[in-house]
Amino acid sequence: MVHHKYMLALPNTNNMMLNMNPTSNERECDHQHDGDQLQLQLPKTKGWLGSSALSLYQGFWYPSRVLPNIMVFQKHFQPHNQDIILASTPKSGTTLLKALLFSIVNRARYTPSNTPLLTTNPHQLLPFLEFTLYADAKAPDLTVATPPRLFSTHIPYASLPESIKCSECRIVYICRNPLDVIVSFWHFATRDHPERRSLWTMEDYVDKFCKGEQGFGPFWDHVLGYWKESLVKPEKVLFLKYEEMKEDTAAHVKRIAEFIRFPFSEEEESKGVVGEISELCSLGTLRDLEVNKSGKFMPNFDNKSYFRKGEVGDWVNHLSSSMVERINKVIEEKLSGSGLAFKSKI
Numbered sequence: 001m002v003h004h005k006y007m008l009a010l011p012n013t014n015n016m017m018l019n020m021n022p023t024s025n026e027r028e029c030d031h032q033h034d035g036d037q038l039q040l041q042l043p044k045t046k047g048w049l050g051s052s053a054l055s056l057y058q059g060f061w062y063p064s065r066v067l068p069n070i071m072v073f074q075k076h077f078q079p080h081n082q083d084i085i086l087a088s089t090p091k092s093g094t095t096l097l098k099a100l101l102f103s104i105v106n107r108a109r110y111t112p113s114n115t116p117l118l119t120t121n122p123h124q125l126l127p128f129l130e131f132t133l134y135a136d137a138k139a140p141d142l143t144v145a146t147p148p149r150l151f152s153t154h155i156p157y158a159s160l161p162e163s164i165k166c167s168e169c170r171i172v173y174i175c176r177n178p179l180d181v182i183v184s185f186w187h188f189a190t191r192d193h194p195e196r197r198s199l200w201t202m203e204d205y206v207d208k209f210c211k212g213e214q215g216f217g218p219f220w221d222h223v224l225g226y227w228k229e230s231l232v233k234p235e236k237v238l239f240l241k242y243e244e245m246k247e248d249t250a251a252h253v254k255r256i257a258e259f260i261r262f263p264f265s266e267e268e269e270s271k272g273v274v275g276e277i278s279e280l281c282s283l284g285t286l287r288d289l290e291v292n293k294s295g296k297f298m299p300n301f302d303n304k305s306y307f308r309k310g311e312v313g314d315w316v317n318h319l320s321s322s323m324v325e326r327i328n329k330v331i332e333e334k335l336s337g338s339g340l341a342f343k344s345k346i
Contacts, residue, residue, distance in 0.1 A: 082147035083169035220334035
């Protein structure tokens with residue numbers, strides 16, 4: 001596979017192209033062999049859509065093809081204290097938050113008229129650790145990027161390397177009502193393959209979801225891991241809800257900026273910079289950009305697949321009452337006593 005180059009755009013530096021070539025082929029080949037042996041012993045289940053299998057590792061179901069990347073990441077990633085990591089479950093507002101984080105950190109370098117967001121998909125500006133940077137189970141040379149580095153991941157908190165947990169890097173986590181997560185993922189997975197809709201129905205995915213058998217699931221364990229850590233270490237983990245961020249984006253932009261150590265000055269606020277970033281990163285603005293209407297940054301998914309509706313409460317148009325009842329029952333049981341709850345509409 002060709003090693004892609006992804007931009008890490010950083011303040012006070014020129015744009016840097018991140019070299020995806022491994023730092024030590026021998027070391028990674030040995031580790032990949034060990035990982036292959038471990039994978040053979042892990043419990044497995046068929047992934048939804050009948051595609052790649054899922055492997056149960058450290059209490060979570062991972063796409064088997066991605067798990068070797070995660071193992072290499074766990075072993076080799078060395079954080080900087082200034083790193084900013086966006087964490088989420090799939091289809092929880094990741095794309096929107098990537099755009100916001102990039103814009104907040106780089107606002108001194110770019111204006112809304114010349115930002116790379118106008119010509120580059122947010123996922124390329126804030127790359128996934130497990131899908132992109134550690135692709136093919138090979139460790140990239142991240143030393144070429146100066147702090148603060150921006151990364152993204154769907155990896156649960158429990159499976160993050162201790163080096164991250166013990167560092168001063170900041171984690172921004174976003175979650176979303178599971179009813180909307182289910183609907184969003186189903187459309188995402190079938191949008192470019194309509195023939196799948198008759199073979200793998202919404203009800204099929206609901207069944208997998210309620211069993212916890214989806215990529216990076218169970219959903220409830222994923223959100224609880226970051227939720228509990230945010231309560232214990234609020235200076236380390238910022239826990240956001242998609243519904244609340246949609247309801248008042250400007251307030252969340254300020255809150256995020258403060259947390260990641262890029263607070264807005266009074267002058268910036270008076271000039272409307274917060275509002276400019278909120279508007280620039282809105283789903284409507286991003287969806288209408290030509291770069292997000294065509295092309296793809298990952299082989300199996302078009303850029304437009306990441307910009308469907310983003311509505312809160314869209315689940316009412318797609319889930320039956322029996323599906324909703326089943327999902328709510330599972331979530332209520334799993335989150336009981338945690339203090340965590342979800343909004344179903346704004």
